Amino acid sequence: MLRLEGHGNAGDSCFCGLAAPVFRCRDCFGMRMLCNQCVLHSHASNPLHRIDMWSNSYFQHTSLKQIGLCMQLGHNPGKICYNPHPSTGDDFIVIDVHGIHEITLDFCGCASSQVHYKQLLHARWYPATTSEPRTAATFSLLEHFHLLSFESKVSTYEFYQSLVRRNNHAGLLPIRVCSWYV
Ligand SMILES: [Zn+2]
Ligand SMILES: [Zn+2]
Ligand SMILES: [Zn+2]
Incomplete structure (x- = not known):
């Protein structure tokens, strides 16, 4: 446990x-440390993982959005879209089992593209609205809540508060949902 507090055998x-x-990454297997470009490359298919950054003597939370990841819908991960349409607003909120994430998201605007809410559904993200969606919940989160509500009678409010604590257990960071903070 003490070893995990430090950067282990990471070299220069x-x-x-x-x-x-x-x-x-707090959600990938192992404790390998990577540079900015390598961590972005290795998370093209995992845009909701939680990232820590070594800051001289301790790890501080950061995010894939803060270090430059832009998620592209409508194409396979890592492929370039030549007609990207940025989501409305500065960022897009995705609620997942790992917590609540702010990401940078581009929809596809190519000739064969679907409307925005369908592009989200094709990625297994359930949009909060059909018109200009800015928030979505992953299918795995909805399935997780469905089972928990049957087995443990957890309330929606308590489930949501537990998700907030996954990103922000000490309550020091504002958590954004839709366009407001909680
Ligand atoms: Zn990861
Ligand atoms: Zn590298
Ligand atoms: Zn495209």
Whole structure:
């Protein structure tokens, strides 16, 4: 447990040899540390993982959005869309089993693209609205809540508060949902 508080055997350089390894994912297996580009590359298919950044003597929370990840809908992960349409507002809120995430999201505007809410459903994210969606819940979160509500009678409010604590257990950070903070 003490070892996990530090950066372990991370050397001066990431395995790519291009930059210092200062990022570690809390949701990936293992405790390998990566540089900015490598952590973005390895999370093209996992945009909702929680990232910590080594800051001289301790880890501080950051996010894939803060270090430059932009999620693209309508194409396979890692593929480029030549007609990206940014979501309305600065960011998009995704509620997942890991917590509540602010991400940068681009919809696809190519000729064969679907309307925005369908692009979200194709990614297994359930939109809060059909018109200009800015919030979605993952299918896995909805399934998790469905089972919990049957087995443990957890209330929606208590379930939501437990999700808030996954990102912000000490209550020090404002958590954004839709366009307001809680
Ligand atoms: Zn990860
Ligand atoms: Zn690297
Ligand atoms: Zn496209």
